[in-house]
Amino acid sequence: MxxxxxxxxxxxxxxxxxxxxxxxxxxxxxxxxxxxxxxxxxxxxxxxxxxxxxxxxxxxxxxxxxxxxxxxxxxxxxxxxxxxxxxxxxxxxxxxxxxxxxxxxxxxxxxxxxxxxxxxxxxxxxxxxxxxxxxxxxxxxxxxxxxxxxxxxxxxxxxxxxxxxxxxxxxxxxxxxxxxxxxxxxxxxxxxxxxxxNAAVATRDALRLPGARRTAAALPGGVEAVAPGMPPFVTPNGEFYRIDTALSVPRIDPSTWELRVHGLVEEEFTLSFTELLEKDLEETWLTLTCVSNPVGGDLAGNAKWLGYPIRELLARARPQGGADMVLSTSADGFSASTPLEVLTDDRAALLAVGMNGEPLPLEHGFPVRMVVPGLYGYVSATKWVVDLEVTRFADKSAYWTQRGWSERGPIKLASRIDVPRGFETLPAGGAVLGGTAWSQTIGIDRVQVQVDDGEWQDATLAAEATVDTWRQWSFDWDGEPGDHTARVRAVNRDGEVQTSERADTVPDGASGWHQVRFRVE
Incomplete structure (x- = not known):
């Protein structure tokens, strides 16, 4: 050893x-x-x-x-x-x-x-x-x-x-x-x-947007429901939901930004940011909704947008016969397939540069994004947009369409209960329920509430801003102490009643009645 x-x-x-x-x-x-x-x-x-x-x-x-x-x-x-x-x-x-x-x-x-x-x-x-x-x-x-x-x-x-x-x-x-x-x-x-x-940050902070040729109508009095705890009618930029595929927010210098318009068109062209700001811009109130929003979810927001009508760009490009889709592409590679007729009718589909009176926040698409009434964002609301290709659904497919989602995404008639929150305890002696409903491009006609298994009763509708925005509602209720369940459904101006049939968000948006359970003591 x-x-x-x-x-x-x-x-x-x-x-x-x-x-x-x-x-x-x-x-x-x-x-x-x-x-x-x-x-x-x-x-x-x-x-x-x-x-x-x-x-x-x-x-x-x-x-x-x-x-x-x-x-x-x-x-x-x-x-x-x-x-x-x-x-x-x-x-x-x-x-x-x-x-x-x-x-x-x-x-x-x-x-x-x-x-x-x-x-x-x-x-x-x-x-x-x-x-x-x-x-x-x-x-x-x-x-x-x-x-x-x-x-x-x-x-x-x-x-x-x-x-x-x-x-x-x-x-x-x-x-x-x-x-x-x-x-x-x-x-x-x-x-x-x-x-x-990054130049995008400094430029955005210093940017002063031009005035709109057509301003949005002033909000009428009473657009917010009289129900304590309701979210504001206009969603602040910092609280607006963000769902996209960009893990790192693109930081685009507006001086280098260009939009290419091409494809099945008579005239291809590019547009600079300066040229865009020199055009006749318009304002509109518009609620955006994500296709991933579950029943009763909060992936929706309402804002005043400033931008240039996409139909005017397409009128300049002159789409050829047989074209039925515009494939919009983001600087980060995301793409969305929007029906051509939606971008050429009279709805306020905009190439947006402003949000709630200021330049777009970076995370919401600065310097330019799309906003389109009536369609979920995954087929219309391309942020950091740099390319519009006029094409056909039969020839091209977009980012989420390639992953199993529907190629067309019309927003479904929906409503939700914002107050009370689930499992909240309310004091005895009467309560006010409140919430939000939307049916873009059509408008909300009625909202009905059912507590426990009682009769469906009409809620009180707040004033309507436009058919493209959500509409708030309230409902006075005096119930007995104990556990309760409230449900809500909406009816639009076409007479369509919101379906009770439950559907998942995939492939074209969730459906069903939102309900909350709460307690009265």
């Missing part, structure tokens, strides 16, 4: 930590370098966007039902967790097979680069953030793994004396900690610089 103690085997956690920290540095460095390139050059954003592209309709619908407008944040957090777990596994592999782990890291970097190149508007130069991040990550991984291997001297094998275990552990922790700080600062700095340094 040699009389020397057996060397302690290296613990696994430092190797797993090495991989996780190296991955964090990869994405952090890539994020800050991506400031010099397009937003889609960030590999984290590119992978997330690619994941959204391949997400089946049922999973998208589930994410929106569960997480609402926080679905993108949840996706980013989930991606980060998965990336750290994969990186930790590579760190463990590097404990004994460092060359293999390095090769796999290179393969992952290639996949990240492929994700970047798959995004609209990216080129070879946009690979540089991924290359820089991958290089930093590999250097960190190899360096941290070497530190993790340092241990007490192995006298039996004749190895040279190494540092004391406490010293080796301290050195590793300091190196890992500093690398984590660099990764975090790079990630945060990249996001901040991207937001602050």
């Amino acid at each position: 040699s009389g020397h103690p057996e060397p302690r085997p290296a613990r696994r956690w430092p190797f797993a930590a090495s991989g996780a920290v190296a991955a964090a540095l990869l994405f952090g460095v890539a994020e800050i370098v991506s400031v010099l390139f397009s937003p889609a050059s960030s590999p984290l954003v590119a992978v997330g966007a690619a994941f959204i592209d391949v997400t089946p309709a049922w999973l998208k619908d589930f994410a929106i039902d569960v997480f609402g407008t926080a679905d993108k944040l949840v996706l980013l957090v989930s991606m980060g967790v998965v990336a750290l777990l994969v990186a930790a596994a590579l760190g463990l592999l590097a404990r004994r097979r460092q060359v293999t782990a390095t090769v796999l890291c290179g393969a992952i970097a290639v996949l990240l680069g492929a994700a970047v190149l798959s995004r609209a508007g990216t080129g070879v130069a946009d690979l540089l953030p991924t290359v820089a991040g991958a290089a930093a990550g590999l250097v960190a991984l190899n360096g941290l793994v070497r530190l993790a291997r340092r241990r007490a001297p192995d006298h039996a094998s004749g190895e040279a004396a190494g540092p004391r275990p406490e010293t080796a552990r301290r050195t590793f922790l300091i190196a890992a900690g500093l690398t984590t700080v660099v990764a975090a600062v790079s990630m945060a700095g990249g996001r901040a610089l991207s937001a602050a340094g």
